[in-house]
Amino acid sequence: MPLPLLDPAYLEKLRRYLECGDLAFDFENASEADKGEILDFLESIMDLAELVDATATRLIFKDTYMDAIEDAKSAR
Secondary structure, eight states: OOOTTOOHHHHHHHHHHHHTTHHHHHHHTSOHHHHHHHHHHHHHHHHHHHHHHHHHHHHHTHHHHHHHHHHHHHHO
8 A cells, every 4th residue: 555645765855955964055055035944844844753753652652652541531
């Protein structure tokens, strides 16, 4: 079953763009408007990373997570 939104090639391209310093170079040489766009993009990635972390934790530790929720509910 293909999962069209899972695109490891794009993630790798983005990783290389950040690691090699091209993003930093582009930011340093950008107009103020483009700098704002770059910062907004980076903020979106950081927000997405938090969501990814929470989702992965829930998926990986689903049983433990569900047990903790039940424990919290029964403690009330």
